Amino acid sequence: xxxxKTNTTEASILKAAKTIFLHKGMDGARMQEIxxxxxxxxxxxxxxxxxxxxLFKAVFMEAFSTLAPQLNEILNADSSICDKIKGFSHNYIxxxxxxxxxxxxxxxxxxxxxxxxxxxxxxxHFPSIKKFKLQVKEKVADGTLRPIKAxxxxxxxxxxxxxxxxxxxxxxKVLDTSDTQFKNLIEERKTEVAEFIINAIKV
Amino acid sequence: xxxxKTNTTEASILKAAKTIFLHKGMDGARMQEIxxxxxxxxxxxxxxxxxxxxLFKAVFMEAFSTLAPQLNEILNADSSICDKIKGFSHNYIxxxxxxxxxxxxxxxxxxxxxxxxxxxxxxxHFPSIKKFKLQVKEKVADGTLRPIKAxxxxxxxxxxxxxxxxxxxxxxKVLDTSDTQFKNLIEERKTEVAEFIINAIKV
DNA sequence: AAAAGGTTTAACTAAATGGTTGACAAATGT
DNA sequence: ACATTTGTCAACCATTTAGTTAAACCTTTT
Numbered sequence: 403x404x405x406x407k408t409n410t411t412e413a414s415i416l417k418a419a420k421t422i423f424l425h426k427g428m429d430g431a432r433m434q435e436i437x438x439x440x441x442x443x444x445x446x447x448x449x450x451x452x453x454x455x456x457l458f459k460a461v462f463m464e465a466f467s468t469l470a471p472q473l474n475e476i477l478n479a480d481s482s483i484c485d486k487i488k489g490f491s492h493n494y495i496x497x498x499x500x501x502x503x504x505x506x507x508x509x510x511x512x513x514x515x516x517x518x519x520x521x522x523x524x525x526x527h528f529p530s531i532k533k534f535k536l537q538v539k540e541k542v543a544d545g546t547l548r549p550i551k552a553x554x555x556x557x558x559x560x561x562x563x564x565x566x567x568x569x570x571x572x573x574x575k576v577l578d579t580s581d582t583q584f585k586n587l588i589e590e591r592k593t594e595v596a597e598f599i600i601n602a603i604k605v
Numbered sequence: 606x607x608x609x610k611t612n613t614t615e616a617s618i619l620k621a622a623k624t625i626f627l628h629k630g631m632d633g634a635r636m637q638e639i640x641x642x643x644x645x646x647x648x649x650x651x652x653x654x655x656x657x658x659x660l661f662k663a664v665f666m667e668a669f670s671t672l673a674p675q676l677n678e679i680l681n682a683d684s685s686i687c688d689k690i691k692g693f694s695h696n697y698i699x700x701x702x703x704x705x706x707x708x709x710x711x712x713x714x715x716x717x718x719x720x721x722x723x724x725x726x727x728x729x730h731f732p733s734i735k736k737f738k739l740q741v742k743e744k745v746a747d748g749t750l751r752p753i754k755a756x757x758x759x760x761x762x763x764x765x766x767x768x769x770x771x772x773x774x775x776x777x778k779v780l781d782t783s784d785t786q787f788k789n790l791i792e793e794r795k796t797e798v799a800e801f802i803i804n805a806i807k808v
Numbered sequence: 809a810a811a812a813g814g815t816t817t818a819a820c821t822a823a824a825t826g827g828t829t830g831a832c833a834a835a836t837g838t
Numbered sequence: 839a840c841a842t843t844t845g846t847c848a849a850c851c852a853t854t855t856a857g858t859t860a861a862a863c864c865t866t867t868t
Binding site: 635636637647648650651655656657 | 824825826827828
Binding site for chain 4: 432433434444445447448452453454
């Protein structure tokens with residue numbers, strides 16, 4: 403068994419596939435392009451991953467597995483709602499600055515191929531909103547928070563953090579900002595977003 | 606000149622192309638599929654639109670032209686900021702419920718082919734944030750609004766209104782809602798979103 | 809050092825895909 | 839009525855693309 407070579411080849415394929423799939427999506431990606439990116443023969447892709455679809459699933463899985471756990475900071479941590487919002491916004495934006503194509507990739511492919519995400523559910527258990535719902539209900543009941551459904555608050559937190567990355571080309575045009583100016587805006591949002599949300603929900 | 610036939614054929618091609626492109630994107634769409642959807646021969650697509658790319662541009666243009674003007678309600682109307690936010694949120698969500706694939710299509714294709722959006726700029730003049738910026742600055746200065754940059758407020762308004770449509774498959778999973786339950790949430794957001802934003806910015 | 813077994817490559821295949829052509833039909837002008 | 843233009847289609851073409859194959863190539867084992 404040639405373990406060393408196997409590992410590095412498989413890893414370099416995955417890395418290349420990630421680059422190409424994240425930039426071009428399933429439909430726009432070409433197996434030859436992935437092979438070129440990895441600097442190997444196209445047959446290797448099939449040798450290690452059998453088909454384009456399986457290679458894509460491996461990439462999607464990996465991408466999803468890096469993003470999904472971050473939701474747990476909001477949904478399942480034990481801290482207060484304010485701390486969760488502050489922590490999540492800061493950490494999430496920091497993370498996505500380092501992986502700017504991830505959110506768009508995942509949202510796009512979930513829209514494209516809804517059914518295959520259902521496979522993903524059973525194995526990789528989705529984060530659940532249950533605990534967060536109880537926490538919000540409680541704080542609304544005791545008057546600490548303005549009345550709001552946990553679902554809406556969750557959607558709002560996601561929207562404010564994720565949307566700027568998904569819509570960056572549009573926003574850059576409307577705001578008429580350069581790349582660096584836009585990066586500065588994003589940087590500001592690490593604190594701006596949490597502040598905005600907390601102002602909206604605190605009594 | 607066979608004007609009647611020309612008009613109906615061209616229109617049915619555009620309609621079919623819209624359906625296919627909006628669901629599958631440029632890369633995922635097939636010319637044959639568009640022809641089938643329109644119930645005509647594939648040659649007709651080239652007869653009327655020359656190439657896949659030109660047909661796609663026609664569809665994108667039309668899609669963009671229906672969405673862009675809505676931004677003017679926020680950016681260039683003469684009403685108060687509160688009224689703008691209330692009006693826009695309600696109108697926009699109502700509109701997108703009727704055209705659920707539009708926002709995702711536009712964001713996705715702007716991410717995919719950034720340069721060709723630049724062509725679009727010169728012809729179809731992009732909405733500008735100038736006026737809105739002045740209005741926000743003024744209201745922050747006179748103490749009516751909490752301090753916030755117009756850019757962030759604009760991004761937030763866009764995010765809260767658009768994101769739920771773009772991320773619906775993900776949100777449905779995390780929130781564990783049925784399609785009808787999710788539709789109800791969206792319906793609630795027609796007022797919920799504006800309320801949330803106004804709470805966040807009013808002193 | 810030779811067999812064995814996993815790894816890699818060039819060449820190949822079959823199907824799909826965007827686009828073209830030429831024949832033909834339908835409408836329009838004279 | 840007849841010629842000309844315009845619209846439509848089936849068949850075709852060139853290229854691209856995912857996937858296959860068989861031989862070569864290492865690396866380890868014996």
